[in-house]
Amino acid sequence: MHIESLYLLAAAAAPATVGEWISQYGKMLVEGIWGTVYMTLVSTFIGYLFGLPMGVLLTVTRKDGLKPNAPVYKILDVIANIVRSIPFLILLILLIPFTRALVGKSYGTTAVIVPLSIAAIPFIARMVESSLTEVDAGVIEAARSMGASNMQIITRVLLVEGKTSLIVNATIAMGTILGYSAMAGTVGGGGLGDIAVRYGYNRYIYDVMFVTVALLIILFQLFQTYGMFFANHFDRRKSTSMKTGSLVVFIVFSVIMGSAAGIGIIQFVKTMLLR
Amino acid sequence: MSKISVSHLSKTFQSADGTVEALKDVSLEIASGDIFGIIGMSGAGKSTLVRCINYLEVPTEGKVLIDGKELGGFSEKELRKQRENIGMIFQHFNLLMQKSVLENVCFPLYIQGKKKAEARKKAAELLEIVGLADKQKAYPAQLSGGQMQRVAIARALASDPEILLCDEATSALDPQTTSSILELLDKINKEFGITIVIITHQMSVVREVCRHVAILKNGEVVEQGLVSDIFTHPKTDVARELIRKDTGDEAEVEKTAAMQEIQSGEIIRIVFSENSAFEPVIANLILTFREPVNILRANTRNVGGVAKGEMVLQFMEYSQNTEAMKHYLEECGLAVEEAPEYAH
Known part of the structure; x- marks a missing residue:
């Protein structure tokens, strides 16, 4: 009875026209899109900041690596496995004290970046490891x-020859982080996921939830298409010639992605410093 | 003093199924400016041996000396410096697939810390030498196997090495391309005086360009010396087998049953050198002994730039004159070898 009345209440407040709908929810949805993009890009960036070196270290210290080192490999391996074996939602809760110490609060987009990045690092490290171990041993030889020294082999061979695979994996990583960021909505994480949970699960306003989900799908598609295009076009094993039209689209999208990431990172650093 | 001196080299690998002895007490002396072939069937230890020469593999026992300096005595850093003096090319070319042809050739120069402009100038000159001046901007995936190997050769020459190691460098190429790559190696050897070591399983490669050869079997050197000597007088079964398998570009034809019936007497292989090739030796032989011989195979081979005639003959089954005929051929100045390996 109680629930039904809530539902009626929500239905009564529902806007009649598209224009009204947009004026009612538009601002929130735009903020939601930005929240999701912000969390995804900044977490991916931080994830690579630490995950890339960790992945390189895993590759180098492997048994068949450039400089095998069993203890170092084992330690990194165990860390990666532990973090990856904790379900993200639980990690999110588990890290609340740490997040609070770092950001000052445990909810909102900036706070969620902390557990998102921590979950992303070992995941990305594994991705990097798999990309780099794929590099032809003959070229290394x-x-x-x-x-060439080991450092030169890493920077001039492994990262160069593994490029395509690294970009494909970065795309996958970004998609996964996007998914995780939506999951963070259940604990007030901000972004589109948060809106979907609040409106769809708590308030039964399904139209808002559907639009939010559609926006998430579109965002995911954009990231995915962009990443794959990037990977394929710069793969010199394939002879590609790009049409001017798609080149323009690609450049425009790169600029948007780049500035979004830049603004996001600045915002994140500011929030951390100004608390 | 030898350019490369390998003495009492052994290499064992530890694997799950126990230890594998890849090389057993191998000793070689390779003179400066030589083209030295190391031949053997797969698994003979050739690749391990060549990797010991630049210490990509550290030998279990024994020494490798380059210009009299022992590689084992160098630190890791000194060893890297030493490797700049030893170029290497591979069966699968091992180029950077994500970099242009020019950048691939620049690679060793960047490793040495050369400036970009300087490296590019040098790389362009080298691409000219290997005949790929027009492919600077291409990517390896757009090239044929032969062209990729040329890029690899240019890359190996970029650091002005005195030694070039070729690990099965022509094994992935067709016969025509193989010949053109061998010609290029020969040219490099003559023009720059670079000592070349060629690892191969193809006798034709050794025959065409090498001056000296070592035959490897199960990690041991079973025979070594001048290519022309081994071609005319192979001492070991391995050498004979390699020569028999050397079909060059002639087709390997299935022997028919009829042919096998004819083949029943003693088989010999004779090798004509230049001066003995003028006389009609076989015709004279038949006229002298009034007895037919069966010609199983005849060919002219390029042994280090010298044409050598090779013929495999079979005497009649109950011939009384076999020994006399062999003697007659030797009198004519031919190298005569018993060659039962040709009977199949």
Whole structure:
């Protein structure tokens, strides 16, 4: 009875026209889109900031790596496995004290970046490891025969030859982080996921939830298409010639993505410093 | 003093199924400016041996000396410096697939800390030498196997090495491309005086360009010396087998049953050198002994730039004159070898 009345209440307040709908929810949805983009891009950035070196270290210290080191590999391996074995939602709750110490609060988009990044680091490290171990051992041997040091092999061979695979995996990582960020909505994480949970699950306003889900799908598609295009076009194993039209779209999207990431990172750093 | 001196080299690998002895007490002396072939069937230890020469594999026992300096005595850093003096090319070319041809050739120069402009200038010159001046901006995936190997050769020459190691460098190429790559190696050897070590399983490669050869079997050197000597007088079964399998570009034809019936007497292989090739030796042989011989195979081969005639003959089954005929052929200045391996 109680629930039904709530539902009626919500239905009564529902806007009659599209124009009204937009004026009622538009601002919130735009903020939601930004929240999601902000969390995804900044967490992916921080994830790579630490995950890339960790992945390189995993690759190098492997048994068949450039400089095998069983203890270092084992430690990183165990850390990666532990973090990855904790379901994200639980990690999110588990990290609340840490997040609060770092950001000052445990809800909202900036706070969610902390557990998102921590979940992303080992995931990204594994992705990087798999990309780099795929690099043809023959090319590494050729570099060694020319007198290259391990550091030169990492920067000039592994990261160069693994490029395509690294970009594909970054796209996958970004998609996963986007999904996680939506999950954070259940504990007031902000962004589109948060809106979907509040309106769809708590208030039964399904139209808002559907639009939110559609926006999430569109965002995911954009990231995915962009990443794959990027990976394929810059793969020199394939002879590609890009049409001017798609090149323009690609550049425009790159600029948007780049500035979004830039603004996001600045916002994140500011929020951390100004608390 | 030898350019490369390998003495009493052994290498064992630890694997799950126990230890594998890849090389057993191998000793080689390779002179400066030589083209030295190391030949053997797969699994003979050739690749391990060549990797010990630039210490990509550290030998279990024994020494490798380059210009009299022992590689084992160098630190990791000194060893890297030393490797700049030893170029290497591979069966699968091992180029950077994500970099242009020019950048691939620049790679070793960047490793040495050369400036971009300087490296590019040098790389362009090298691409000219290997005949790929027009492919600077292409990517390896757009090239044929032969072209990729040329890029690899240019890359190996970028650091002005005195030694070039070729690990099965022509094994992934067709016969025509193989010949053109071998010609290029020969040119490099002559023009720059670079000592070349060629690892291969193809006798034709050794025959065409190498001056000296070592035959490897199960990690041991079973025979070594001048290519022309081994071609005319192979001492071991491995050498004979490699020569027999060397079909060059002639087709390997299935022997028919009829042919096998004819083949029943003793088989010999004779090798004509230049001066003995003028006389009609076989015709004279038949006229002298009034007895037919069966010609199983005849060919002219390029042994280090010298044409050598090779013929496999079979005497009649109950011939009384076998020994006399062999003697006659030797009198004519031919190298005569018993060659039962040709009977199949």
